[in-house]
Amino acid sequence: MTDITCDRCGALTPPHDVVSVASSDGPFRLLCSRCFNTGMAHLAEIRAFDHPQFTPMRLADADGVAHEFHFRSLLFGDQLSLEAFESGTHEEDCAGFRFQLLGDLQSDPFELLGELVQKIKRCLAVRHMVERSGRLEVAGTTVRGRIESGGNDDGRMPCVVIDGRRVDWTDFGRMLMAFEGWQFRIELVDPSDEA
Ligand SMILES: [Zn+2]
Known part of the structure; x- marks a missing residue:
């Protein structure tokens, strides 16, 4: 999938890291997660918010096949949402694995990532x-x-x-x-x- 230009900072951003946000004057704007979080931190008056960024990770399923995951972290008020999107050909047709974890904003983002990875591993281990x-x-x-x-x-x-x-x-x-x-x-x- 082609990268999308962030309406605020102009960064070319992979689709999984883009958020569609309704603006006060009507139209939707596409923001990269960093710009989304900067705006949210400002609205929620959260000072010193560090936008967590994680490098992609490969995890094996029950058959030993590796799946690569990209991560997105979004600030939702006092919660941090961490999502994992399987990358590859699946993106075109909404397929691929996807996972989300909601954590307390006070938690260490790397601990949340650890929890999310455990969740992914548990789910990948089961074949339906x-x-x-x-x-x-x-x-x-x-x-x-x-x-x-x-x-x-x-x-x-x-x-x-x-x-x-x-x-x-x-x-x-x-x-x-x-x-x-x-x-x-x-x-x-x-x-x-x-x-
Ligand atoms: Zn941006």
């Missing part, structure tokens, strides 16, 4: 789908994933991202047909919690 004869199947009886816009029907139809892979809604339905007659339970979980 298996591929059998070229088709994806539910591996056990629990599926965890993320709801994303399917990118068609004006974004009204979802797709799901399971094990970091995009699965179209109809394909997900097909996968569930292995359990015809079974019951199911859906619990919606905030991005910063653990599903």
Whole structure:
């Protein structure tokens, strides 16, 4: 994906590190996370806020395949949100792993990063789908994933991202047909919690 120019400092910024902010006069502005945090620290009257920046990290999944994560830290009032985005070809279609952790602003950002990395490792260690004869199947009886816009029907139809892979809604339905007659339970979980 091409980098985006920050509307405030003009820095060329990778898309995962850009925040869309509504301005008082109407239009949305695209800000890099550093400019977003500088503005937020000013609004929340937080002095001496250091914008935490972390270098990308590679972490292995249950099959030993490495996934590279880029990090974004955003100041939300008295909380610091730390997000990890899997980089690579997934970015085009909203796929790839994504994780978020909300921490107290007083915490050491590197400790929060450590917590986030532990969360990522726990999630990467579990596989929810298996591929059998070229088709994806539910591996056990629990599926965890993320709801994303399917990118068609004006974004009204979802797709799901399971094990970091995009699965179209109809394909997900097909996968569930292995359990015809079974019951199911859906619990919606905030991005910063653990599903
Ligand atoms: Zn900027």
